[in-house]
Amino acid sequence: MLSVYEGFFSGGARIVHSDVVLGLREGGQYQRVLSVYAEVHREATRQRMEDDACYRALTAAGVGVGSLGRTFGVRGDSAVFSGPELAETARAMADVDVILSLKEQPLSLLNQAGLPRRPVVVALHRSDPENQGPALDELRTAIADGTVAACVCCAESTRAAYQAAGVPAELLHVIPNGVDLVRFRPDPARRIALRAELGIPDAAPVVVLAARYAAMKNVPLFLRAARAWLRDRPDGHVLLCGAGMTDANPELGADIADAFGGERPPAGRVHLLGVRRDMEVVYAASDVVALTSAWGEAAPLCLIEGMMCGAIPVTTDVGDSAAIVSGLGFVTPPDPQAVARAWDEAVAGRGALAPALAAGRERFSRTRMIASYAELIDRVHAGVTRPSLPETL
Template identity: 45%
Template sequence: MRPIRVCVVITGLGIGGAEHALLKILSALDRRRIAVSLVVLGRLDALAPQFCAIGIEPVFIGLRAGRWPLGEVGRLIRTVRELEPDLLQGWMYHGNLAASFLGARLRRPVCWSVRDTPDAAHGHSRFTRLTIALSRWYVGRVARIFNVSARSAAYCAERLGWPAERTEVLPNGLDLSRFRPDPASREAFRAAQGWPTATPVVAMVARWSPVKNHRLFLEAAAALRAYQPEVRFVLIGKDLDAANATLAGWLAELGLPDAVALLGPRHDVEALYPAFDLLALTSKSEGFPNVLAEAMACGVPVVTTDVGDAAEIVGDTGSIVPPTPQTFADALGRLLADPERATRGLAARERIAVRYAIDGIAARLADRYAEIATPRS
């Protein structure tokens, strides 16, 4: 029997957690069981070469915001019909809606993937909120809804009325051969920054966005330095660089310009995590916070707000704290001073290995596809 043909539909391939999660799980899928095609509603984007590198060449439809996409919609339908999928997999809200539209026309089963909790706190755009609302017309025909977190699944069932019996939590998985401890990175990173080898370093990896709440991180950093002035901080992510005037103003206001390294977006975070003593996450809302699992896999304990499935990811290996500067600073200080911090880091990696190894997550997804779709001859 030939492999099941799955067509994944996504809005774009920009640098983001959801896009990287798709890349990881498609990399791990058994292609003898599942043949994957990838349709991108937008235009050529940053991660396209990485999908090509794993043998999946994206097809770009070229939809553009602010114009009636009549020609592109026709091309989208023709493209997917020619791919002859057995199943359509939407990825994020716009991809879910587009996959359902296509599934209805082509009479194919459809799965959705929800990558966050679709509540007001997440700060979705008006267009995204409209997309979520329109999805209710198709939700009754969706074969399976894969939610990245238990909190998201509960919200969708209780608040949006999406079918709980066809909902499954499918967390992001990690490649533990890529995210792993590396003792040599500590000294190398500090030398590159011009910091003493013994300098304690707390990092946050998150794009510049109100949802990520960088202001809380910086206020906690200032509070921590009041009694641990030797601590240094690192910010990694899109727009976290010297060109960000708002960020520069906050650093000056809080007395932190010399204490915070702004590294901007990086494609080598797996090489940076092991250099840090702690990872912090101050988000107001998340689904499955990838950065927590990635840091933990590298043996780095974490301090985070209680967002998405953070508590489930962290367990007792790190700290879940209220979103106030002093409580966050105190939690960071306690972990930095903890003589068992290295042991906590090892326990954190073991927790990720048991619960979130990418091979196991991908195998479970392939099993679900096999249950839902029958290959057509």
């Protein structure tokens, strides 16, 4: 089996997809990965494939990972693929039975004439196909010519959005996101260790936003809520994790200045942590996991990972977020005062909600997710006859 990535860069979809690849390999499937880009410049960061945590996890497990060597985000990047790039793709596809595409963007490569024909399963992780640029047209093209055998939707909102965009209902299968419940769990030792590292008192309330710096994440709303909350909670701390969540990002700096009315944030209480490879530690140290996104989310991984570590989720009503946190956390309108009040409610109600979080863990199991992917891929493979997908090379 071959998985095709647009690139390796920070984000929940790549974490989930890479975990699926690892899980399928653990189950005995042969796995290989091809990435269109070897380096990505976005969210005010340079992200090299070899530095990415997902890349390292895959290669450490023996999964072969190659790329076409492109760099995303620099002048001169082209949508046209060269002969050597197509030859490399054809070699990667030659001995596989099924291709798993991480989102619809890699279909611009897989739709190229002259490549071997293989059934493709597309993993969809957004609830706004209309905002995916030409990728939606590439998906429609691949469906029309029979290449796409199935689409995995990580949320009901994803299925509804893509069906409304014209994807046939029979191709859309919902497999909710899951996480490693051994890794993501409440852990007092982790909680103490990170708080000591950041100089946060043991009893101080902590809110974390784990998100890349992007417009859809609505970081300004989070920061305005943080200002209101920190003003009323002199012992409170907020953490921002993800690509672009550093002092080196001038756009984030401008957002902070605007949210705090030109004042400096309270000293030592707004922590910009950037990309972390130990999110289980960050979440365990937090009391609240926040999401303030305005659009695009489907089944946000941060909410699931945070909850499994004991943080109470507080989210805007986007994608399946409200359903994910139902009975376990809080849903707010996109208003900073309302968000700040919900953070307070979450901190106060953390003890009361802990039993519900513990009881709901199996619902978010990685094992369940991978078993569902494996079953769907097996069905796709069993239903394929090569004469219906003739070689064109």
